[in-house]
């Protein structure tokens with residue numbers, strides 16, 4: 001347990017994330033307890049524009065300076081927070097020297113940060129800050145810069161009236177060991193209760209889009225696993241969507257996810273509605289690991305489902321992999337990549353395992369030994385090489401908290417097969433109107449560099465009961481008070 005003494009408690013959570021990068025998921029509290037193993041201070045001097053961190057009792061302090069645009073309160077917050085995190089990072093490096101590929105950055109969107117810095121201070125200075133101020137390693141800086149260059153056209157194509165639409169099906173066939181999404185196990189009566197709420201949510205969203213003169217840019221069905229719905233439920237849902245919205249915009253993706261939920265009839269329903277892009281997510285091609293992580297399918301089913309989808313005309317298929325799954329070795333991951341290269345998906349997303357608070361894995365870590373961080377980094381590099389071998393290039397990325405080795409997730413795609421929704425969502429360049437329990441609506445105020453969010457409740461009965469209140473909040477957010 002770590003005790004944090006700070007004169008800026010509003011940044012305590014951000015500082016705690018910096019500490020956890022070094023120490024794992026430890027509790028960080030302002031109070032002294034019998035379990036306290038380390039006490040740190042983190043303080044700010046607004047006059048001198050410095051942040052200082054030290055151990056308690058006092059050791060050698062670390063002080064960093066910062067600059068701020070005084071006329072911009074948001075910038076003030078941002079710079080203060082970053083300075084405190086940098087001071088704590090430097091102190092933690094002294095206490096527990098650790099290789100950190102992304103330096104002191106704990107946020108999930110390094111590419112967004114780099115792009116914004118480039119816009120504000122120019123490319124050369126942005127690169128210097130990433131490297132010297134945030135201590136980002138040169139290969140990761142290059143990765144972020146490459147992705148930003150690839151995304152440029154997609155980001156520039158966003159029109160102020162564009163929205164993406166997300167539809168969430170928060171059900172899965174089984175619960176993965178590492179899952180923290182709170183997806184429920186799919187049961188017929190639960191889905192029967194859920195779908196009418198989702199339908200009403202979609203109706204409300206479509207009305208908002210019409211009233212505000214918005215334009216649908218891309219649609220994404222995620223979860224959970226949307227293909228836990230039957231073929232007729234998928235058909236009815238997409239028919240309802242088309243009746244309400246009238247268009248999918250330029251792209252519609254369905255995260256089919258698990259092969260054991262995919263059938264010819266369901267794929268036919270998706271094709272009949274013009275869905276062009278699906279995900280079939282193995283995570284690993286090792287049957288042993290699949291069993292260990294709680295998936296109810298085999299690698300053979302992944303191969304069969306992929307072949308079926310191809311034969312039915314899906315020309316844009318994504319596959320998700322996870323580096324660092326419990327019990328996996330570099331050799332296991334190499335075998336997975338060999339199989340993936342034979343399948344030749346159009347998109348490949350290579351994740352690093354994240355140990356989330358609410359996952360079973362977090363509770364049972366002693367039962368599931370994880371690969372060493374150096375091995376996970378090797379796997380990430382192997383993912384990059386394998387993607388390159390089959391003509392896929394990195395086009396979006398994000399990080400999650402508590403990833404092994406503090407690494408990243410990278411999406412690779414063949415030319416012309418980039419998923420616009422993924423870029424829009426990760427870079428927060430397009431507003432998202434989200435339907436479904438637990439789904440997050442976001443309004444992007446681009447000129448103010450601000451994003452406002454409205455989360456739908458995760459609990460289905462609560463979500464159903466609050467639908468009209470949520471609709472009103474979303475109408476205020478997107479249309480303004482007078483048009484709500």
Ligand code: SF4
Pocket residue numbers: 171172174175176178179180181182183223224225257
């Ligand atoms: S498929 Fe995704 S949402 Fe479903 S249990 Fe696994 S991690 Fe959770």
